[in-house]
Amino acid sequence: MSHTLFLGLGRMGAPMARLHAEAFETHVFDVFPDAVSAVVEGSSARPVADLVSEGADVDVVILMLPTSRHVEDALTGEGALLERLPAGSLVIDMGSSEPGSTRSLAAAAGERGVDYVDAPVSGGIAKAETGELTIMAGGTDDAVARAMPHLETVGNSIVHVGPAGAGHAAKALNNLVSATNIAAATEAVLIAKHFGIEPAAMIEVLNASTGMSQATQVKFPQHILPGTYASKFAYDLMLKDMGIARRMADEVGFAPVTGAAFDTLSEGRSALGEHADHTEIARVYTRTTGISIDEGHAR
Numbered sequence: 028m029s030h031t032l033f034l035g036l037g038r039m040g041a042p043m044a045r046l047h048a049e050a051f052e053t054h055v056f057d058v059f060p061d062a063v064s065a066v067v068e069g070s071s072a073r074p075v076a077d078l079v080s081e082g083a084d085v086d087v088v089i090l091m092l093p094t095s096r097h098v099e100d101a102l103t104g105e106g107a108l109l110e111r112l113p114a115g116s117l118v119i120d121m122g123s124s125e126p127g128s129t130r131s132l133a134a135a136a137g138e139r140g141v142d143y144v145d146a147p148v149s150g151g152i153a154k155a156e157t158g159e160l161t162i163m164a165g166g167t168d169d170a171v172a173r174a175m176p177h178l179e180t181v182g183n184s185i186v187h188v189g190p191a192g193a194g195h196a197a198k199a200l201n202n203l204v205s206a207t208n209i210a211a212a213t214e215a216v217l218i219a220k221h222f223g224i225e226p227a228a229m230i231e232v233l234n235a236s237t238g239m240s241q242a243t244q245v246k247f248p249q250h251i252l253p254g255t256y257a258s259k260f261a262y263d264l265m266l267k268d269m270g271i272a273r274r275m276a277d278e279v280g281f282a283p284v285t286g287a288a289f290d291t292l293s294e295g296r297s298a299l300g301e302h303a304d305h306t307e308i309a310r311v312y313t314r315t316t317g318i319s320i321d322e323g324h325a326r
Contacts, residue, residue, distance in 0.1 A: 114140030165194030
């Protein structure tokens with residue numbers, strides 16, 4: 028009996044797999060057996076011990092893996108899952124992969140009669156748990172239409188942004204803007220404090236004015252000003268996405284803001300701890316200037 032194979036059960040993948048299993052027969056796999064057990068317990072998902080026997084009965088593969096290298100390894104590397112999928116199957120990559128790799132994999136899938144859609148997500152763990160993610164889909168019209176029922180199990184805002192690779196491009200650019208907004212707002216708040224304006228007051232001004240952004244509305248009041256820095260999106264994953272956007276920008280030839288933001292936040296990474304949250308962008312500035320803006324002060 029055909030089924031969906033869901034690979035990657037991390038912080039985002041686990042709740043997404045549970046929701047998908049409510050609508051479709053879903054078999055789940057992760058390199059960490061405990062992650063598989065945690066998803067299977069209390070859900071309709073079925074465990075997969077290894078990928079060697081998977082393929083013939085799979086009609087849809089959903090990947091929620093950390094990088095393009097992991098996706099390539101699963102599909103064309105030692106596991107070579109793509110070679111074992113029957114013609115007419117559908118692959119949906121929902122992680123944050125590199126657009127160039129995605130285009131190559133989509134072409135290889137097409138040669139085998141397999142549809143390929145890149146459908147990265149935005150919204151964080153909270154929206155992954157409620158099925159309210161924003162999804163940026165790349166692929167042919169027919170492939171995205173086939174993927175839509177699966178995407179709708181985890182997202183409530185789904186935009187078909189273009190051909191294969193376009194979804195991953197859009198995700199990287201979104202995260203570039205998100206990180207740059209945090210950095211710009213942090214600079215404004217630091218300068219404001221130097222001139223006698225309290226951080227909370229400056230954020231209130233920005234949120235009532237044209238400087239408003241998701242950074243000022245959510246990241247500052249919930250994570251930066253209280254000093255909790257607990258958005259659960261890693262600084263290193265943010266840098267990975269910004270790096271993808273930076274390489275895309277290099278092809279355009281003129282994107283000075285992109286370059287400055289990426290270089291500043293990359294250089295500031297060494298000032299943070301091992302498992303830094305991406306909202307700790309504010310700490311990079313605090314440690315450089317000595318001006319604290321969170322309630323816990325610089326650490």
